[in-house]
Amino acid sequence: MSRAWLSTAALAMTSLATPSIGGAQTFQGRVLEDGSDAPVATALVTLLDASGEQVAVSIADDAGAYRVRAGEPGVYRLRAERIGFAAFETPLLEAGAADGTYTVDLVVRSDPLELPGFTVETNRLSEEAADRAVQLILGLSPESLRLRPVDFRTIQDHVDRAHNLVDLLRWEAKAGLLITTNSDGPCIAVRARGCLAVYLNGLRLRREFVEAVPLEMIYRIVVVTSTDGSMVYPSGAVLLYTEAWLG
Structure with a gap:
């Protein structure tokens, strides 16, 4: 045993x-x-x-x-x-x-x-299916969001560059986000309006965990702002989803 x-x-x-x-x-x-x-x-x-x-x-x-x-x-x-x-x-x-x-x-x-290099690509969740899953969760089309969701291939590009979640967000949403760090961890904000909550598969992460998110396990990243009109996340949020959760 x-x-x-x-x-x-x-x-x-x-x-x-x-x-x-x-x-x-x-x-x-x-x-x-x-x-x-x-x-x-x-x-x-x-x-x-x-x-x-x-x-x-x-x-x-x-x-x-x-x-x-x-x-x-x-x-x-x-x-x-x-x-x-x-x-x-x-x-x-x-x-x-x-x-x-x-x-x-x-x-x-x-x-x-279980390593990415051994994954059969044809078994992966399609981008269309991932978009549909996100739409069901948010009640909004991903295409209607102010900041474009980050797809799996883009995430893997950042993994190859040894970037963490904060690095990725600085690159992919640099025009829309303000990211600072203090003793509590990274603060991801839209126009300095307060830190956005970060959720992994629907569960809120403490700020101290944000930089430790294993990016290679994430399939879709969605940033919702307060102006997107989400009933689920009216104040905005950073949403991280694994492939298994969306599938």
Whole structure:
């Protein structure tokens, strides 16, 4: 049995023995490579509820550390994803302690078939399908937005140049965005009207995570401004979507 399974099994047994009192539930730990225990930086860690709905998202730091939080006790699952590794998902975990904190290391297996160079291009989501998915989410045609969405090929061009998300936005939307950085992280603004919220697959990212977004996993970037008329994001937002989410 792998260490990840041992950790999650221990968590399940501990929490089942604890009465559900109410309060936030925090899951934390490290994403590690199977066999070497090397940290897997910039892995996406998603907290899912029992029905598979996303609850929270985190991005592992250089030490592989992550932290996600649920607002209440319940049954949850953790998923870790990173290009070059097979996705790992825990069994269901029951978290019921009052303001409980649980440590779960996620051990992922290297998988060269997950590398971009091995992806069969014909299996990719078409640009038309991605546009339709974005339109369903926003209730607006991507073509009607003030700033043109950034497609997969353009994103990959920036990956090849070792750019991060902030670099990409400076290049692709330089005429429409003002980007500054302080101790809280990057602030992406339209005409200095306040920082736009950044969402990954519908979940809001803390500013400290913005520069750590694994750009190679992103399929579409959409910047919505307050003048675009979105009912979903009336104040504007930066929206990041993976291919699996749009598909």
